[in-house]
Amino acid sequence: MAINLSNTQKAVVDYLGDNLLVIAGAGSGKTRVLTERIKRLILILKKGEKVLAITFSNKAAEELKGRLVETLGEQKLNECTYIGTIHKFCLDIVTSRSSAIGLPDELHICDSYNDRLQIFKEAIESIPQIKAKYIGTDTKENQKKIKKLLDNLSNAKRNLKFAGDYANKPLIQKLFEEYDNMLIQQGVIDFDDILRYSYQILTERESVARLYRKIYKYICIDEAQDLNKAQYEIIKALAGNEIGVTMVGDPNQSIYGFNGSTSDYIERLFLDDFKAEKIELNENYRSSKKIIEAAKKIESSFEVYGVCKYEGEFEIFNFDDEKKEAEFIVEKIKRLIKNGHPDVENNDITLEQCAIIARNRYIFKYIEELLKANKMEYTLKASAKGSFSSESDFVKAFELGIRLLVNSKDKIHLVELSKLVSSKKKYKTFEELKQDKDLSEQWVLLLNILRSAWAILLENDNEIKFHIAIKKLKNYMNNSQLNLDDHELILISEDLKAWEEHWNCYVKNSSAGERSLANFVRTVSLGSTNISEDKGIVLTTVHMSKGLQYDVVFIMGLNEGVFPDYRAVYADDNSKDNKQLIEERHNMFVAITRSKRLCYLTYPLLKNTNWGVKVQKPSRYILELSGIK
Numbered sequence: 001m002a003i004n005l006s007n008t009q010k011a012v013v014d015y016l017g018d019n020l021l022v023i024a025g026a027g028s029g030k031t032r033v034l035t036e037r038i039k040r041l042i043l044i045l046k047k048g049e050k051v052l053a054i055t056f057s058n059k060a061a062e063e064l065k066g067r068l069v070e071t072l073g074e075q076k077l078n079e080c081t082y083i084g085t086i087h088k089f090c091l092d093i094v095t096s097r098s099s100a101i102g103l104p105d106e107l108h109i110c111d112s113y114n115d116r117l118q119i120f121k122e123a124i125e126s127i128p129q130i131k132a133k134y135i136g137t138d139t140k141e142n143q144k145k146i147k148k149l150l151d152n153l154s155n156a157k158r159n160l161k162f163a164g165d166y167a168n169k170p171l172i173q174k175l176f177e178e179y180d181n182m183l184i185q186q187g188v189i190d191f192d193d194i195l196r197y198s199y200q201i202l203t204e205r206e207s208v209a210r211l212y213r214k215i216y217k218y219i220c221i222d223e224a225q226d227l228n229k230a231q232y233e234i235i236k237a238l239a240g241n242e243i244g245v246t247m248v249g250d251p252n253q254s255i256y257g258f259n260g261s262t263s264d265y266i267e268r269l270f271l272d273d274f275k276a277e278k279i280e281l282n283e284n285y286r287s288s289k290k291i292i293e294a295a296k297k298i299e300s301s302f303e304v305y306g307v308c309k310y311e312g313e314f315e316i317f318n319f320d321d322e323k324k325e326a327e328f329i330v331e332k333i334k335r336l337i338k339n340g341h342p343d344v345e346n347n348d349i350t351l352e353q354c355a356i357i358a359r360n361r362y363i364f365k366y367i368e369e370l371l372k373a374n375k376m377e378y379t380l381k382a383s384a385k386g387s388f389s390s391e392s393d394f395v396k397a398f399e400l401g402i403r404l405l406v407n408s409k410d411k412i413h414l415v416e417l418s419k420l421v422s423s424k425k426k427y428k429t430f431e432e433l434k435q436d437k438d439l440s441e442q443w444v445l446l447l448n449i450l451r452s453a454w455a456i457l458l459e460n461d462n463e464i465k466f467h468i469a470i471k472k473l474k475n476y477m478n479n480s481q482l483n484l485d486d487h488e489l490i491l492i493s494e495d496l497k498a499w500e501e502h503w504n505c506y507v508k509n510s511s512a513g514e515r516s517l518a519n520f521v522r523t524v525s526l527g528s529t530n531i532s533e534d535k536g537i538v539l540t541t542v543h544m545s546k547g548l549q550y551d552v553v554f555i556m557g558l559n560e561g562v563f564p565d566y567r568a569v570y571a572d573d574n575s576k577d578n579k580q581l582i583e584e585r586h587n588m589f590v591a592i593t594r595s596k597r598l599c600y601l602t603y604p605l606l607k608n609t610n611w612g613v614k615v616q617k618p619s620r621y622i623l624e625l626s627g628i629k
């Protein structure tokens, strides 16, 4: 359906000055405008130049690509744009220019928190003074301290700090250095390093920055209210004073403070540093009148011009307990699907148009059980990670082996694979493990199969036969000697299907020349191959619901301490300037504004906990909103 842009939207699309800040309210057509602006900028590019579009998530990058490809076609899109998350873009800088700052050529991503924690513990163990000073004898307390230290270190990295910046705290400096060295010795860097090292490359190697500026003539940043220091400084370093930067964001939707993000970067610094022109988009094309009214009660600064013709529904319900709350939602969805609703186009509602949003994933416990019992399809969106997440031991071993094929220095995954195949053995190399015949009969058979699949992957790095390797694994599953039970067979088959999807997605989004097994593993680590389509009702945390919209939205579990989160509620500072509480309010605003037409808030009065049945207070948002019928 062709949509006519409003005059303000057109002003954004056609702006041809240097830098532009677009403050865009929820549902004001940000994505639409960004798509049109990129198309407009492409028209003024010279041969070989590109527009760099940085999105907040892989899903948003896919969405943008999908919309652009419709008019530009695949070839033009690839010739004229780079669309991806900042981590993906920076990983390309680091992996192609690592030697410029003295890092090894082949680098991989340490993508799991537990792996990082393991390496960090080894770093602590290797420095006796740190162990003595920071770690005591109480093991539980130690775990907490170690995690806190690691969090502090991540935070420092997000603020672009290096070990050398801690010269006045020699022990911290040593720990920082040791952790970084240990990562590098294993051929890996962590997520924070991807940004930190690319910043170092861009600022210390002017020639590299110049090269990027020759290619990327315009930079467009989506969801810019969630930039943190590292991300903002990278964009600044990349742009120099030569490249036009457009930032689009909504301060009311800033919800990543725990990552060091703040809307200050757009509201203050971008305007000062880049002398950017500011345009505000205040229309709302998404939500019905009732939804807008509720959103305004949560964020009084939310101004909307132009009103949607639909009245919509906004209602609040409470229940004796969580089970009853879940039952109500399921029944309500069934009724809406059966009867439709006059405020939803064509009076027709499908499962896919319904979302259930909660502040954290644990709220979904009962509703998941109930949806399963009712055979109602749903997709749970609770975490951006989880790409390396095979459930069966067999495919887990295949996956760990792939990591070891591309990074022979990787000790963490060698230990993990060793534990999987044998509880007693410790191998020095992957090769040693692969050749071991002194294992259980089952693992000797499985390793035999895995060896042949891994060998296929190594045959030709320019033309990886991933599907043939998977086919080999599938064929062997039918081998009766393996004696796998039905449950295990289902897990294996689902895992293999997931790996085929990762591979297909990787192939679709990469060019033949850049493909390699190592590049594939890095892309999976970034979650860039994890963009399967949502099926059925979407159950999503607020954070994962960003940028999405549904005709019907339920926001459940609205109790004080859950939403707003207890950490914000019980923070020492309970004033209205409490940053955590401000961010919780943004979370509530995001949740409500995902709804196009109908929005229902629910909460239980009692909750079953490990400590018995507890009375629950309604969320402060319920009290604020209860005047709305």
Ligand SMILES: Nc1ncnc2c1ncn2[C@@H]1O[C@H](COP(=O)(O)OP(=O)(O)OP(=O)(O)O)[C@@H](O)[C@H]1O
Binding pocket: 003, 004, 005, 006, 009, 024, 025, 026, 027, 028, 029, 030, 031, 032, 033, 250, 284, 285, 286, 546, 547, 548, 549, 593
């Ligand atoms: N000029 C317009 N006329 C009619 N509909 C529009 C117009 N611009 C955008 N829309 C529609 O409004 C809805 C919201 O747009 P979009 O998702 O781009 O908003 P957004 O600003 O990204 O929202 P949010 O920040 O809350 O995620 C979409 O369904 C879009 O197609």
